[in-house]
Amino acid sequence: MSDRDGLIWLDGEMVDWREAKVHVLTHTLHYGMGVFEGVRAYETAQGAAIFRLQEHTQRLFNSAHILNMKLPYSKEEINEAHRAAVRENNLNSAYIRPMAFYGSEGMGLRAENLKVHVMVAAWEWPAYMGEEAKTKGIKIRTSSYTRHHVNITMCKAKANGNYMNSMLALREALDSGCEEALLLDNEGYVAEGSGENFFMMSNGVMYTPELTSCLDGITRRTIMEMARSMGIEVREKRITRDEVYIADEAFFTGTAAEVLPIQSLDGRVIGAGSRGPVTEKLQNMYFDTVTGKAPFKPEWLTLVK
Ligand code: PMP
Structure with missing residues (x-):
């Protein structure tokens, strides 16, 4: 570099x-x-x-x-x-x-x-996990590493040192044939990916973990606003790993990862095992917005010149 x-x-x-x-x-x-x-x-x-x-x-x-x-x-x-x-x-x-x-x-x-x-x-940094992952989704595993506790490090800060935990989790996931890790908080509830926030769809409702130990992601906020504009109910709640196993759809969000479908967690296929219909709609809306084709909120774009 x-x-x-x-x-x-x-x-x-x-x-x-x-x-x-x-x-x-x-x-x-x-x-x-x-x-x-x-x-x-x-x-x-x-x-x-x-x-x-x-x-x-x-x-x-x-x-x-x-x-x-x-x-x-x-x-x-x-x-x-x-x-x-x-x-x-x-x-x-x-x-x-x-x-x-x-x-x-x-x-x-x-x-x-x-x-x-x-x-x-x-x-220049193209799609974080390659173009194919955007439609096929990625395989993830529950990490053996716990996400930061709110009184061990500062979870609301995007601080350099916090990323040692992310790197350990991601390396473990990659070495076991997965593409990303799902980190649980110190009580065992879903927190986030190594560099992404987590979402899932279950019976027409969208769920994402509360902001206790995960980063207040800007893509997370974007997707929540977009989903609500589509009439989707969005709830922040504690999520267990087995709730994810039986979800209809799941995806990660992040500036680097953008909107990335999750195909499976711990070898359990989620929903149809590829990008779900809500994920696809949100992904399209996200890309139409960031590229200015049909911006959901034009004020979110700052021209460079
Ligand atoms: N969680 C972590 C740990 C991250 O590093 C990131 C990337 N900044 C996110 C979530 C997603 O945040 P954002 O949507 O603001 O990029």
């Missing part, structure tokens, strides 16, 4: 991609205390447009506030950095990664007098 042409916004300047480096004593590299976002820009008839940029930037600031990290830029400056990262790399569509991290001024856990750095990079 580091060896390519392009520019990265780093601490207020566009820096050559290969020169956007940090010191090995970078504090966040050692302890994972940093915050980031995953944002996407899509190609629209008016050019590249970033989906729900303001909401992503707000979550970045919320994450920083939760970790008590003071970001040295305004939300407007960060939004502009996103637009610049896409524009100046001549991208029509992009995955955008902003991150705030501590510098290398000290190593103590007190984290005093550390500079907060901010970077925003953008690159």
Whole structure:
């Protein structure tokens, strides 16, 4: 990733991609205390447009506030950095990664007098699990790793260190022939995927876990609003793994994963074993919105130029 042409916004300047480096004593590299976002820009008839940029930037600031990290830029400056990262790399569509991290001024856990750095990079990143997965769905397994507890780490923060748990769960799932993990909370109820929120359809009602230990996903909010506009009842509740086994449809949502059908959990086929009709309708509405073809809410798109 580091060896390519392009520019990265780093601490207020566009820096050559290969020169956007940090010191090995970078504090966040050692302890994972940093915050980031995953944002996407899509190609629209008016050019590249970033989906729900303001909401992503707000979550970045919320994450920083939760970790008590003071970001040295305004939300407007960060939004502009996103637009610049896409524009100046001549991208029509992009995955955008902003991150705030501590510098290398000290190593103590007190984290005093550390500079907060901010970077925003953008690159092309097609469908997270390939195009086929969008229709066929993916096989997932219940993870042996428990999702974060609300008083162990901060679940509302999209914090770097939180992703060690995600990576362990995803690796375990991949090594056992699945494509993604379903993590349960510390009481055994469904929390989320390694980087996605979870939804299921059961008897015409859509269910998703409450926001206790899962991330307040922006795609989750989008899909809930879209489903309600279609007259679908959406309920947030505790979900057990066996409820998922007997659901009519299930899918994941996330900026990277978009709307991804789930074919099976722990070898139990869910519904018809491929993308269900509600999943398909929501997926179409989602893609029509993000690409500006038939936007559900035009104000969710921020043009890059
Ligand atoms: N949960 C986790 C753990 C994630 O990393 C993500 C991706 N940011 C999501 C859920 C989905 O969030 P969003 O829809 O905002 O991308």
